[in-house]
Amino acid sequence: MEGNASAGGMEDQHRSSHWKAENKHEEKVQDPDRGEDETKAEMGSKTWADLAGEMKMFLWNPEERTCLGRTAKSWGLIFLFYFIFYTCLAGMFAFCLYVMLLTLSPYTPTYRDRVSPPGVMIRPYLNGFTIAFNVSQPSTWQPYVDSMHHFLAAYDDKVQEEKNIECISGQYFIQGGNESEEKKACQFKRSLLQNCSGIEDPTFGYSKGQPCILLKMNRIIGYRPGAGVPVSVDCKVQKGNESNLGAVDFYPGNGTFDLMYYPYYGKHTHVNYTSPLVAMHFTEVKKNYVVPIQCSLNGKGIINNVNSDRFLGRIIFTLNIGK
Template identity: 30%
Template sequence: MTVKKRPSDLTSLERFNLYYREKEPPLTGGQKVKRFIWNPKTRQFCGRTGASWSKIMLFYFTFYAALAILVAICMWTFLQLLDAREPKWQLESSIIGTNPGLGFRPMPPEVASSVIWYKGNDPGSYQFWISELSSFLQKYKRDANKSGAGQNIHNCDFKLPPPAGKVCDVDVSLCSPCVEDNGFAYQKSTPCIFLKLNKIYGWKPEFYNSSDNLPSAMPDDLKEHIKNMTAYNKNYLNMVWVSCQGENPADRENIGPIQYLPHRGFPGYYFPYTNQEGYLSPLVAVHLQRPKTGMLINIECRAWANNIKYDRVEGMGSVHIEIMVE
């Protein structure tokens, strides 16, 4: 048997529920939403009073502030362990490894493409390639009006390596006719392509120490060039040599004669790269002097040194270029 409580025996909450259940009509869906957002009788916003919201906001503010401080401390500690100029992991212990890649400029607008195509009689079609090369070579130009410009640049030679704190100059004016004033010879249908080795901190090339001990796979014209140069100056052996040729017999027939400027390779005095201030990668300008027009020519350019591994499939030690001049 249920005993009915007297009003004086009810708790405040029971009296509240009894009163409003008896007095309030059922709420519609919209009214329930409005009541949830703001309840004027209980002064609750989204089911919480002002004091409740203040407490929860204080909790989350404290939590995320502590989390941010912890992350900042971890980042600061991590940065203290890093050298701003010298990477902790180098050469064999690094992800980059010890085999520098060979790159070329100008690059096509499509990232996955390696095709340089233009019409020799249409300035609009080759202006893009000229602009790309001009932009790329901009950093190789010294601004004489800029304070301190070129102060750590040294005019190096095989007998004059850079002293401590200096870097070797890369004089692109020696690459004529592959210069900006000449439009890099694109308007003459004899385009220039620039090659560069990707920088690897601390990497030193292992040169071929004798012109009589060259790889059998090396092109005959390069072997002959090395023998002629080293007969004049043995120091020229200290070079990362470069060769470019058509990939297939038809390409080798269509590519025509090639000129390499200012050297047929990257002089050894530019290495190693140790993040020196003002350091610029050496360049080789490849001038295609008479490529056959109207033909797509596949070209493979390769870097030669004892410690540069070559794999055409993987693109190691070489770069694939396609060019078509109409």
């Protein structure tokens, strides 16, 4: 009996020790959670005043004399580093830009192999390429007349005689010397436009329903149009009956761009250069009818049949003249 009692006691002791060990293990496992809860409780117990104080201390700590966690020396070293870094970066960029500019001429484009033949433009040009007016209503055509006079002011005979020289017709005006030297320009007097000069008829034919329109080629440095043969101009009805357009008079001469006005040397050296013009006098346009007109350049090297570019070697505009 005593043996059984002692055996039972030993089993109870063993169970008790095992239970205590399990409890200790559970307490150890639960300790981290308790620590987190306690930390959360401590954080939750902070007031807004405490948070504001900590932020203030972060912005400026008088004890450690730090701003945003850094001392004045640390901030100074950071600013010094970035100042030197960006200064060197800007210097490298400026040097590369300077070297690149040394390879470019301000007077002549370096690469001109992809420059297309010249485009053309007309005057007057007011809000579009439709010229519409009524002969009996001067207010409808006067803006066109004013635009023509303003454009031709630089072509006045006196202005051209003062600024430019007389040149030999029918040949290119080649000027050598240093590319930075100022080039001479040939005279183009508005009197060459005859009936479209605005001298004899200040209304350029608009008061009679016979409007004048000026055509000019865009400037291209070094370009020699026509390969030694003057470029001519012709006009036709784009869509419709040719009788709607009738006869067209061209000035000067037979409507050509004289070779003596080429090549053009650029705005830096060809200061007084005035682009040559061809005037088109539409004397028989059908009245009270919309007439679409295409005027084209013709000559060697001229391209005027590119549908995607309506200004390359040609221009399309509309005349709508009322009585």
